[in-house]
Amino acid sequence: MVITPAARIADLLEDVPTASNPPAQLPADEPPRTGGPTLTVTVVWGDLAKVAADLHVTGHYQSVVPAAAELALDRAISGGPRPLITEHTKLGWIDAQLGEVTYFPCKAGPVRSAAVVGMGPMGTLTERRAIQMYASLLGEAIALGHVGTMATVLIGSGTGNLAVNQAARALVRGFAGVLASLGPPTSPPRLTEVLVVEVDRLRAEQLLLTLTNAAAKLPQLRIGPELREESGGQLFAPSAAVYALTALTRLAGPAGAAARDGMPGGPNPLAGEEALRTLLAGFDPNIQRKIHEQLAHLAEVERTDMSLTVRGSVEAQDDSVPVRMSVQSGVGGLRWAALTGRATVPERLVPVDMDLMRELVDRLTEPSVEDARELPDLLSRFVVPPDFQRLLTDDATVLLELDRDTASVPWEFLAEIQQAGGEKRDPLAIRTQLSRQLRTPYSRVMTEGLADGPLRALVIGDPGDPEKGFQLPGARSEALAVATQLKNLGAKVSLFVGAANSTRQPGVDPARRLDVLRVLLCGGNHIVHYCGHSDFDASGTGRRSGWVFADGLLTAQELALLERPPLIVVANACYTARLGGTTGPGTQAGPPGVADQSPWGNPQAALVPSLADEFLRIGVGHYIGAAWRIPDDQGISFAEQFYTHLFKDWPSEAAPTVGGAVRTARKRLYEQRAARQQQPDTAPNPQRWSSWAAYQHYGDAADPFVRPDPIDRPGGS
CATH class of the missing domain: 3.40.220.10 (Leucine Aminopeptidase, subunit E, domain 1)
Incomplete structure (x- = not known):
């Protein structure tokens, strides 16, 4: 049994009288x-x-x-x-x-x-x-x-x-x-x-x-x-359709004739009948008769009582009002609410067995191929209320407002519930923009905007200590590829690769924490791209999350003095539990902390929300992170598509959105997975199969990306 405070029930079930919610006596019912x-x-x-x-x-x-x-x-x-x-x-x-x-x-x-x-x-x-x-x-x-x-x-x-x-x-x-x-x-x-x-x-x-x-x-x-x-009034498509239908019904039946006769300067009834016959000329006579009857019936309806829904083109989704869903953890279940361009779905509590939910989150975090195929439909059926399911379409951007607990759920796997024998559609995050926003108790800081001038980017790759088993050759490859691409796109790039005690990259500075912090605090970077390990720091009074360097953890606490935080942070950062007090590979670090106490019980699933929380707090506009390990070439492919979309020469009135760039990059990984599936001699790789769903975007999906001017082309320093 789910227990909810009586005040909440009274607010939400206003039309269902109970002992704790007597029938409302509104002022209009009184003299x-x-x-x-x-x-x-x-x-x-x-x-x-x-x-x-x-x-x-x-x-x-x-x-x-x-x-x-x-x-x-x-x-x-x-x-x-x-x-x-x-x-x-x-x-x-x-x-x-x-x-x-x-x-x-x-x-x-x-x-x-x-x-x-x-x-x-x-x-x-x-x-x-x-x-x-x-x-x-x-x-x-x-x-x-x-x-x-x-x-x-x-x-x-x-x-x-x-x-x-x-x-x-x-x-x-x-x-x-x-x-x-x-x-x-x-x-x-x-x-x-x-x-x-x-x-x-x-x-x-x-x-x-x-x-x-x-x-x-x-x-x-x-x-x-x-x-x-007054000025500015409009006639939108649904209302125009109602007016047009109202005019059409005046041509049908006795009620229509009477309406015409009463209109000064109205058309001749015979001319109206002729116009209606012309409109219906292409239909079967039986269908003509039924249409005439229905129009005559509609003629009795006042236009102010009519409502029509006119669906727009899917291609216009970037400009449409987003569908915002709030999913908050509650006692015994999840609290859902939704806000769309046309209506709000009132808040309700969906009972959820937490043991089952924990297992579902664990199996969808870096899932096997079989789980990635079969469990998304269960996720949608198990936790999404039926009347919210109809909102999961590709007509508009979807924004998920989450708390720290519900952010651990891999919502990118959400899919339409499939009926038996029905055609399976692509996941929601592939068909439309799907982004996350965190509901947190703090207020973010108001920061100074980045000034005009060349776009600047900071790229960091493989900064972990190789003596502790933190080397990631793939992270080096991704950092070098991203730096080259951003330079070719006109950005000035600061590049740091490898720890000081690792194999050096010719002509590239090592990724020391102090040097990276210097560029972060003083460089005015619009974009920061990190490839490496991330972890939770259990030392001190709090548990912080951040990026692993050979000489320690770089967290948002070190960046608190940033006057101009980056607009976009992209972090292909896999979780490690070997930070602090490490004696060898596989050693668990520190006492249980916030992430381990999550109802989902999965530190890997809690890592990206924790990192996003830290960086959004200091004023970062968008945090994009991978929730589990990504194959090296897939990480490079995601970054390539993401930045190509952002830097594309769009029309001035249609600046690219960060959410649109994330969707484009996800879609490329999803299509690559599908292409490999068609090769009969190739066994699906679990990481490659679901890498598209690993990338989580925290921020406003509709936020336009406007490049500062001037941009030096080509190259950077």
């Missing part, structure tokens, strides 16, 4: 309260950032990077290259507790003052909680004293889990409750009008209708009778 000030709510068809008001507000989910209206507002208030709300979100500076308002400075323009109101964690915004949020927002706006008009959107209905009518009811009830509680004032509040802005025309009509109906018996609120038009 209308009289007295108090009044407020006008006007629905505006336009762009929120272009509508003049004293205060502009959108909603904000915890840890969710702005999209849609919030992103438009973010761009409107941001004068520099870093969007303010986006940067504050990435740095963990917006708490976004339910109803908490966070303000931002603005540059000159229609938006003079901007704020976001907290919606809590994604998946938890019910209608009851939305009422509290709206009440908090209006109460704060009134208390400011200088706000006469406030512009907002229907918070919770765009990329939220509320229908338009639910969000509209929440706004009306939240606002009315605040106004009624004020009582007859000696002087009315300065705030007299709230503009609810909707960029899509049909949704604006729907919003006006639902707000009017919801506020019909509430004297504190006056809903403007007409839709106001």
Whole structure:
């Protein structure tokens, strides 16, 4: 039995009354309260950032990077290259507790003052909680004293889990409750009008209708009778389809004829019938009759009650709203929530047997060929809720928000659940961009951006002590190949290969920890590429993870003073348990630490999340690491494809994304695996078979990679 706090159940199961969750008594169910000030709510068809008001507000989910209206507002208030709300979100500076308002400075323009109101964690915004949020927002706006008009959107209905009518009811009830509680004032509040802005025309009509109906018996609120038009309004494909279908239904049946007759200047009924016959001319007569009947039936439906989904091209996925899934460890299972461009799937707890989960993670970490073939489907069936499965498509980028425990799971193996006899599709991480983000308790640092100038890269290969068995010839080959490629692509490269007591690479400096630290702290590197061993340091008071050098472990602690951390860190770093107190190969180092205490019990699986956590903390934008050993040529192939994609001459409006580069590199390894499978005399190599899934990307998949200028071509130093 899974035990969940009663408050959580009350929040998430609002419509399922229990002893701990009695039926909600919402303000609209009570007699209308009289007295108090009044407020006008006007629905505006336009762009929120272009509508003049004293205060502009959108909603904000915890840890969710702005999209849609919030992103438009973010761009409107941001004068520099870093969007303010986006940067504050990435740095963990917006708490976004339910109803908490966070303000931002603005540059000159229609938006003079901007704020976001907290919606809590994604998946938890019910209608009851939305009422509290709206009440908090209006109460704060009134208390400011200088706000006469406030512009907002229907918070919770765009990329939220509320229908338009639910969000509209929440706004009306939240606002009315605040106004009624004020009582007859000696002087009315300065705030007299709230503009609810909707960029899509049909949704604006729907919003006006639902707000009017919801506020019909509430004297504190006056809903403007007409839709106001401002600049920036659009007609998106689904709404255009509804309007077109509505016009088509007017051509069918008696209801359509009546509608036509009542339209000033409308078409002649006979002409309409002729137009319909022309449209249907290519169909069988029986089909024509059925289409005519269905159109006549649709003619009775108001267009504001209609909703259509129009799917876009898969090729446009880089510009689409990503699917964000949150997977957090909980008591007795995993807590899931999802946020998409159209809806939110509310949070729920999925019971999981931890012993089975531990075995599944172990077997999918550097898996055998058989496990790599058979277990991904089990992973999807065992831990992914059924209604989340339909989100695992190739229509949009997928961002997984994980904690330190769930980050140990090899989610890159996620696949669509296959029905018996169905065609097996490629894994999700091959079909689309799949990236990870860590939910951590700390706030990241705001760092100075790298200045314009030649792109700089630091490449480190095989820095371990050969006398302790840490030499990796393949790491040397990868470092040399990556350095050559980056130089050819125009980067200035600092290269360090091999420990000081190892066989020297002619013309290349040895990889001493102090020398590497000097270049890291002083070199202003955009890219750092590491090939070698990684481990956990159990000495001292804490357990740190880092890169193994002959003279010690280089961790993010040594990099804490970085004023300009690298944008991208790529680490093909395999785990070793021989650091510190080593007496020979295979010796286990130190006492159990954080990684060993993970519920999954696999230090190898915990290594990349631990390293990513350390480096993201100091301000690194993207950490890409291999979760298990990769064949030498596969590591080189991944790096080659990754950097080729990043440095490709894309159109100026379509800069490459880091997530897109990771997907391209994964896909190359996956195709190489498939090609070898077709050779009957070649036995599959386990490491080669699953190397595509070993690479984990921590960061914003949609983050564009814009090369600094100028770039010296060719070569570097």
